[in-house]
Amino acid sequence: MTALKEELIFLILQYLNEKKYKEAVHKLEQESGCYFNMKYFGDLVQEGNWDEAEKYLGSFTKLEDNRHSVKIYFEIRKQKYLEALDMSDRGKAIDILRKDLKVFASFNEELYKEMVQLLALENFRQNQQLSKYGDVKSARNNMWVELKKLFEANPVFRDKLKFPPCESRLESLIKQSLRWQHQQCPNPRPSPTFHTLYTDHTCPTDGARGPAPRNVQLMGPPNPRAETLPPMDSHTPLPLVVSPSASATQRWMAIANPPLPHDAAAAAAQVPSGLLQPQSAAAFFKHPRTPTNAPPGGGDNQTLESERLWKRLRTAQTDEASFSGASHPPNIRPQDDIPKTVVRTLNQGSNVMSLDFHPIHQTILLVGTNVGDVDIWEVGSKERIAHKTFKVWDMGSCSMPLQQSSLVKDATISVNRCLWSPDGSILGVAFSKHLVQTYAFSLNAELGQLLEIDAHVGSVNDIAFSHPDKSLSIVTCGEDKTIKVWDATTGQKRYTFEGHDAPVYSVCARHIESIEFIFSTGSDGKIKAWFYDGSGPKVEYDAPGHGCTTMAYGANGTRLFSCGTSKDGETHLVEWNETNGRIKTTYSGFRNRPFGVVQFDTSRNLLAAGDENLIKFWDMDRAYMLTSTDADGGLPASPRLRLNGEGSLLAVATSDDGIKILANTDGQRSLTTREKRDYDDTVKRIVQATVDGTTAADVKLRIPGDNGWKSSDIVDSARLRALRLPDSTTASEVVQLLYTNSGIAVLGLGSNGVHKLWTWARVDHNPSGKSNASVAPRLWQPSNGAVMINDTTGANPEEGTSCMALSNNDSYVISASGGNVSLFSLVASKLMTTLLSPPPVPTFLAFHPQNNNMIAIGTEDSSILIYNAQTATVTADLKGHQKKITGLAFSRSLDVLLSSGADAQLCMWSIDGWEKKMSRFIQAPASHAAAAAPLDGDTKVQFHKNHPHLLVVHASQLSIYDSKLECMHSWSPRDALAASISSATYSCDGLLVHAGFRDGAVGIFEADGLKLRCRIAPSAYLSPSMQKSREAAVVYPVVIAAHPSAPNQIALGMSDGAVHVLEPSDAVPPKEKAALPSIRLQS
Template sequence: MSMDFHPSQQTLLLVGTNVGDIALWEVGSRERLVLRNFKVWELGACSMPLQTALVKDPGVSVNRVIWSPDGSLFGVAYSRHIVQIYSYHGNDDIRQHLEIDAHVGGVNDLAFSHPNKQLCVITCGDDKTIKVWDATSGAKQYTFEGHEAPVYSVCPHHKENIQFIFSTALDGKIKAWLYDNLGSRVDYEAPGRWCTTMAYSADGTRLFSCGTSKDGESHIVEWNESEGAVKRTYLGFRKRSLGVVQFDTTKNRFLAAGDDFSIKFWDMDHVQLLTTIDADGGLPASPRIRFNKDGSLLAVSANENGIKILANNDGIRLVRTFENLAYDASRASETAKPTVNSISGSANNSGFADRVASAVGISGMNGDARDARNMVDVKPRINEEPNDKSKIWKLTEISESSQCRSLKLPENLRVTKISRLIYTNSGNAILALASNAIHLLWKWQRNERNSSGKATASVSPQLWQPSSGILMTNDVHESNHEEAVSCFALSKNDSYVMSASGGKISLFNMMTFKTMTTFMPPPPAATFLAFHPQDNNIIAIGMDDSTIQIYNVRVDEVKSKLKGHSKRVTGLAFSHVLNVLVSSGADSQLCVWSTDGWEKQRARSLQLPGRSTSQSDTRVQFHQDQTHFLVVHEAQIAIYETTKLECLKQWVPRESAAPISHATFSCDSQLIYASFLDATVCVFTAGHLHMRCRIIPSAYLSPSISSANIHPVVVAAHPQDPNQFALGLSDGSVHVFEPLESEGKWGVPPPLENGSANGMTTAPSIGASGSEQAPR
């Protein structure tokens, strides 16, 4: 989520992740010095709203990590209320310094400044305020109020003796504050009018901002500070960025931004794009980027929770000081280090430095923008690692049980086909709904073999049953309930499950299995359920008569009835960022509804290949960025952009291949797990819909079962481990899958073809089994 190099130790990189972890890396030796998981240091000192929020949903993300100007402290801003400040004492010695309950809601940004020669911490948050704290004592010094929307970023600066802070809010307003209580001094409008960050050039003379609008338009501009006007707008962004674009400046001369699965560079004095670098592929749609202080290294977030380091000549010299040391250490010790691909950089006009090359696993850039004739490839002097799979890419195929970790969960003999499957949000249990209306709950216990207590394929869970022996069983309609549509939804705190199997909708207490209430007797019957992300009392209910009912549980009342589909509703997904509900139906229609007034904003029919049946269920699921969503149909997997309801990427199985039964994003939205009616499971990179791993039925089914037309009906992804998923099968069994510990991930992404950085171009299909085809 955020990275920052130490101000003086140029190869020391601080990193914060979307699950609240922070790490300290020495990028020269590729060694992780420190890893800290999120925890509140002093819960009793926290406000009641924070304590309540953490109990309801313990998931926390890092929004920003940053070093103090002298590198003796660093700050971490979290998505929940608090800021933690650590002191740094060299090597791996970090110590708790301050914990501040700073804002109600998320703390969106953090910065250090020196007003009145005293080190301060500046924070901003969802509560629309900016606050200034003493960095030694944690005492609050100022609160700046005046923004009408959550404050997204802060940028402190000084001109001569005047100290001030720029701030930007989610409504696109930019304000400036002096260290007094007299209110904002300016009111500018940022291009894009949404998420914007600001940064000065290293010498403090030029001001830039980078912003992305809600519909994905991104802008980097230079400001004329004295007039509050845009002086220069830089060109070269993708028309619709896939996420919020981050940028950085270096050497008073260059700008860089992460966009379109690559890094783009500009010369500050020219609006035309200088160059684009894909860092040998494997970047997310909008990579996070950060230069070190002297501009010789650039850290870039990569897929698979990785970080790539790009280097110019100075950076290579800097890193080479660690090279022999790193090689000796790797022979002498078995400590885990990141996989290193020693790839020679492709010839590219970079201009980010005089001449750039790759070294010590650093995916690099070659060339000077001014004289391309001088380009030279500098080969790294590093031992070729045996696990370097970058040279010849091959689809990973798992056909034997020894090639991955899989676990069949303890069975309940009363159960038929698994219709629905989900992990609890805490990640320590799996809930299934069978086609005979019975729910099953498996819980993993914390013990010596499983210290985390999280779901794992290495330890068998317990099939949970209350002392009463009464199972959670749905009301069923008198007619053939085996063919009824099953659906359920889990509340955020894992306390309640809302469920239906063709009859009335039931609300169960997950702790006691007791039925709290039943409502909405058919007809029509519920076919899909989704909790409103901001209010657990409001649920969207898709019906078999093609309507969507917005129901308030607390007052037992239907608030709205949405009409837009012509056949039963098969999928619903909320975006709390865009304030919309996306629906899909057996009519192969997608609809987008505003959650403010429940009006239909737009609708579109799926682009289906010729052979498909339009009656197939279509499912929808939002990407982690909340602006793109996955569409799953028996004949395709596709990624759509929500605001224009455009299909960005599509993957279609070959004519002879088995239909898709279900698919889901991994928890970090980097992978897609898809199951097929021939019992095959495929793992795709979500960015390009490229297949990277295929699991054959023989890897998890015995020969007698695999020939009996037993197949996965539903796939569920672990909420915290992006490489774990579970399958619910047509014979009532549930299997959990993880890659081998020695591998750590499912296969290797294929190299990107030239020109296919956005994943929209057709690439040749790979492999021979007929289960894969190129993205369209």
């Protein structure tokens, strides 16, 4: 349903409700599905009108839609059953049990059995879990409280729980239309009468035109409720309002500042958006503010593209179309996913003003202080690896205002913001007086001075990095009410943006496709957006609370948030709707305080803010606060904090000039693993120092390495946790295998086109609910019996054309097996639509990491199609390969798409314009039988999570390439791993490479250097019966997948159709502690 049609239905609903047509209101709610009336449904529940309640509910969601819907239906039917038992109506209870509750046996058979056993009790309250069941009224009230939480969490009801403010809007629109019609009359009468709405109004042509009234309003009354529409059957005249002149309209538009709703009640209607929602800033650009003094011709070569984007965004507001479904489904986040456990304490020595984790090295923390110090910490080892005190590098080149300022006399200067560049090679520091300084950063070198910029008169309040014209720039804002953009290499000023009436408090750089722009917020709460075209601010809005506000993008850069605190101490943390410029969600949990500005941060699906001496956490998809922690005490009123990119670590400033590092389960695991490697590395260095005759004091540890590992073989299950996933269905070779991004499920695709999904439950011995090799999962089979199966028309399983990709939010999967490209809902296990039909046959699929609308489709005819799922069009057709495409990988940091083919060629394409940047053929290893001849055969590619490195997998070799497609390391099969390679992948932390071989073995390699660490023999994970069957046909891993958060867990998709989950305990061999006592150190 388009936006305008939906809004029209809301207007009709509002009109019917105002006229007291209650039955018609609820009937339209059901038939349109636009609005779920919680009050009406709550009344049905509390009155016990179960049949009508289920009928109304069924118009919006079916039982099998998702787990929230299952729970809603179960709670209603359970209450219905208990009430029948309470009235001793056994017959009715049995009828409910058979007709209504039997369906839940497939979800939880034990629970259903417990429900049956209640029949045998004289009073069901004898059951311990139901012993506190009171009377019917209180039970219904308690149930309704739980149901409301389920509705708010259910993605089906996103944007359906809040009715838009549109009081008497339909009548107002009719009045406006009648006025406009009257203004078009050739001879408008001063007191017109309106006889009908079925046809346009015209004044009779006989009779002279009456005089116009003397007091004419420029615009209609601002409050539509101040006027009332005359009865439709009357001929009551309407007062005439003359349309304003064009120039007056332009002046009014130039100063328009439409208000943004930020009612706390918006918390109930959170986050829905389409599966393939356009990732754009249409939010703020639906009502652009175009200054009258904009220079003609724009400012640079972005102008033309900017205008095109404006036109597209303006057009989009009239009729928006996208796939339905939840783009960001809610995630009931387990507590161990939230970084709440204090694992490190760092003594900074001065008050911390700014924090930022490195974008690649997740344990490296940048810190700026109130005395101008800049420090870099490695939080795993608690080592300060860099320290810089403030000083002016070149006073002679500074401006006169700076030289005359108190900076010369007063050395006290504070860091307002310190920030890493997107690739982590540069860090920028904004100071409280005039200056910005940048440094070059390398792991094994000192910080190198790059630029010192006299940026603003007074304080530099914030900085950001941007890429206008494809070159790295630094965006600054300051006390002088301006925003400036500087070349990050030369320091030359490129742009100055003026338009704020107060000091600019913060900036947020953003890009849509090839368009770069900036959001800025003033200390007066004004939000503005700027393009690099010299045309001034495009929009101007008021931040909630009109206070100091910061903006940030979360969830992989797809969702916009802001947090601000007003002068009265009122804090607003909100998510903005990027399709209409309104506030989508207001997060609750703040209290009014008299001072301080609340700081916030976002990572993955988590929001964190410092307030009331606490760290408070929210799931992005839930308006209410999840939990909070005081970090064992010692936090200031509004603590400054920062999450790392994985959301596994959080740094927070303390009142005693320190920093606490908090971690979730994954963060603790990564730090523990690092400690083990640090230990091995230290032992190795001490031993080497002893052999060389050096002292232990000469051994300095900078960034701890992991060179202490040794290769080992795992040949039995004693040193390996292995689990074959249960599957009673027909088996076929597993050709594709994926973990969901949440890590709670494994999705496989067979050569027969059938998808299988295994999910892990949250139980006592698996509280996180994530996949592991100790707890057997359940093969997901919806109650409706639906199976996700691809179109296999004309498919040849031997050609290996099956492919699939999972959306970033785990909600949808695109897949193909030689026929149409299909889009499935993973939640509902059903086909949503088909995207493309062969020829050519699709051979590889990949979602853009930031935009689910953009899909790269590799094909059998060697081309790559860039498909826009929102418009259902192919926007680019990339040619460069000679054989079918076998691999595709996007890189967010490099803004490129990398492709590989059966021609053993690698091609790198720019996402901005889709031009081919470079290409290279992989070389045959020296051991290859035809080393002189070019390679061919399937080639797979994968970008490293944290580095601009690339894993290239071919049957003949594993290789690591850099961003220029130069081979850095290569390994070819030999010795105990002599069979050809079938598949390989990086571990989730990028430290390991897991590889499968065609003899059934699995190799685990160090990613840096491809040194073999561990070999897993087939006998370690295959059952004896399977090992016997291998004598007839070798069973081997066709595809290998890495768990998204457990570095040592992998899943194997086998040639016989089985799926195994492995957790090798010796991927990192045990420490050789026994060697320590024999080492004698010389002083």
